[in-house]
Amino acid sequence: MSDSPAPVLHAQGLLKTHYGEGAPAHAVRGVDLCVRQGEFVAVTGPSGAGKSTLLHLLGGLQRPDGGSIRLDGVPTDSWSEARWAVERRKRIGIVFQFFNLVSNLSVADNVELPALLAGVPPRQARAGREELLAELGLAGKERSMPGELSGGEQQRVALARALVNHPPLLLADEPAGSLDSKGTREVMRLLSRFHRRGQTIVLVTHDARLASAADRVISFFDGRIADDAELDGRPTRGTGISGVLELKD
């Protein structure tokens, strides 16, 4: 077993407390999480359960009060903000609920920017951008500004931006949270497609439909993991799917 690859992500004993007005909020209370190469893990739970905080800790957007995170076996404890920013360009792609695109840059520039910042030669950055935008059905939108696109299209641009440097890990924080049900299905389809090609994904969502695209679902309650279930996609016991669909006689 010693020569099996290190997990893409290995968090141990993560703790995070928010201090604001009123009582301290224990957002993450001792979380252990191991994500292996090629896994698609969804974290679900009610709002306020701390699942977004957990994702922010995993992406280095917030620092834990306790515990440790290893990425591909590399400890991150001593990483500075600057180091995290660099690593996020290479190791981790992130998509957010509200897309967070740079509003005064074109679609093409939004996607190429992280590649250029990571030192990719411009020609190669452009080729990567063209390939991803075509893949995501956005060919012809290169010159558009984010504000001219629908929410679903903006989220696809954000996905292209997150994946342009081929990060081993993709983190998605409520990626369909501001989309209609058509946009939700689109995001679901695309995440599934990248996952089938081997992309490791950690998705935070309150939407069970979206979560069911993952092959492992973690239920998060009150800062802790309440359940960690593999979805094997096998027919469920009982009437399962046909029972749900049955028209009454």
Place this chain on the structure above:
Amino acid sequence: MRLPLLALLARGPAHGYELKQDLEQLLGSAYPQPNVGQIYVTLGRLEKQGLIEGEDVQQSNRPNKKVYHLTESGREALRAWFEEPEDEPRVRDEFFMKLALAPQTGLADQIALINKQRRQYLNTMRNLSKLAAAENRDNRVAQLLIEGAMLHLQADLDWLERCQEELEELE
């Protein structure tokens, strides 16, 4: 299946196998395939009740087939069907009774019950997603049927979440 068969016959006469094909086409792979035997049995009952009438049609080199058409009282039954709203879907009462009674028995843990039930729903949700992806996108009726099932399941999952929130607070 009585009323759906009547509804299909409202367009014009058809025989049993045609009706099976019409149902399949309408509902796509989403709906468990109707068994042709079941359709013939139902048609026989509908005929006995005077809601449809069958007529034997000669076929060369084959047994006769029976072509059915809607009677006036069949049309009336259909009107009455469309007139009335349907009952609300049932709450999963069996699971609720387990949850409510578990603490008194000392035989099951409420949170474990919720987790088990959630796994079942999530697996079914996953199967529904796969079905939706496999179904022809242009078949709106089939897609809406699957989406309806997913939204119901989503509501059940939300409710499980509420139960878990409430019960964990008590711990």
